[in-house]
Amino acid sequence: MDNSLQLAAEVNGSTGVVRLDGKLDAGAEEALLTAYHDLVHRGATRILLRFTSRSSLNSAGIALLITMVSQSRQNGYPVGVVGLSDHYKKIFEMIGLSDYVEILADEGALKRFTGYV
Amino acid sequence: MNPPGFDMKFDGLRGAERQAVRQAALFAASCGFSEERIADIKTAVEEACLNAIEHAIPFSSDRSIYAHCFFSENVLSIEIQSGGKPFVIPDEKPDIRAKVEGREPSRGWGLYLIRRLADSVNFDATLDRASVRMKFILQPVPKSIMES
Numbered sequence: 001m002d003n004s005l006q007l008a009a010e011v012n013g014s015t016g017v018v019r020l021d022g023k024l025d026a027g028a029e030e031a032l033l034t035a036y037h038d039l040v041h042r043g044a045t046r047i048l049l050r051f052t053s054r055s056s057l058n059s060a061g062i063a064l065l066i067t068m069v070s071q072s073r074q075n076g077y078p079v080g081v082v083g084l085s086d087h088y089k090k091i092f093e094m095i096g097l098s099d100y101v102e103i104l105a106d107e108g109a110l111k112r113f114t115g116y117v
Numbered sequence: 118m119n120p121p122g123f124d125m126k127f128d129g130l131r132g133a134e135r136q137a138v139r140q141a142a143l144f145a146a147s148c149g150f151s152e153e154r155i156a157d158i159k160t161a162v163e164e165a166c167l168n169a170i171e172h173a174i175p176f177s178s179d180r181s182i183y184a185h186c187f188f189s190e191n192v193l194s195i196e197i198q199s200g201g202k203p204f205v206i207p208d209e210k211p212d213i214r215a216k217v218e219g220r221e222p223s224r225g226w227g228l229y230l231i232r233r234l235a236d237s238v239n240f241d242a243t244l245d246r247a248s249v250r251m252k253f254i255l256q257p258v259p260k261s262i263m264e265s
Binding site (some may be wrong): 026058059060062063064066067069070073074085086087091094095096097099100 | 131153156210214216223224229
């Protein structure tokens with residue numbers, strides 16, 4: 001089964017939303033970082049990464065997220081994630097990434113983060 | 118009765134690790150591992166393969182990866198072996214703060230994830246072979262769940 005990454009980005013209000021459907025790995029570097037810079041250029045001041053039931057990532061994908069989070073923190077823009085499976089929530093906590101991104105567990109948390117929904 | 122295990126050989130190319138991940142997941146399921154543990158096993162196998170592809174095979178004339186997997190006495194053992202030079206095995210957890218602050222490269226999580234996800238792991242490297250041996254213990258299903 002092809003699980004290559006389908007990435008879509010849009011701005012909703014001041015939130016830049018990146019939908020990550022498929023495998024986030026080393027091959028996604030240009031797409032993810034270009035999407036981030038494009039969202040910031042279009043006025044986003046917070047970033048929401050939306051994972052799907054098909055989403056997965058490996059250590060290279062984790063490194064990409066760290067790079068993006070690093071750039072976003074330098075800009076002062078928070079990063080939230082929604083739709084992570086329990087397995088990847090565990091991994092985010094294991095490596096400490098959950099200290100730098102907000103894992104949005106439910107619609108209420110999503111609404112507080114984005115200010116919409 | 119569970120199948121005894123499997124051996125496979127595949128090209129040490131990025132993307133080829135999916136074969137080993139899929140096979141290990143199917144085998145773990147047949148042994149009775151939970152979905153949660155199968156997700157751990159898939160990640161650990163993928164990272165072991167990627168480590169071989171990125172850090173060992175480029176230095177080897179043998180461009181293949183060998184996966185050996187068997188189940189015995191409630192322990193699933195998986196070995197990922199390749200040619201290539203020994204890789205550096207960090208003792209400590211990578212420093213997420215240094216990485217987020219840009220003081221260190223953001224990569225370098227694979228071996229740490231393997232260590233955390235497997236019940237035990239042994240890294241072995243000689244001058245021209247590198248291997249990662251992982252063990253995953255099958256936890257008995259609580260009686261209350263069996264009866265529900």
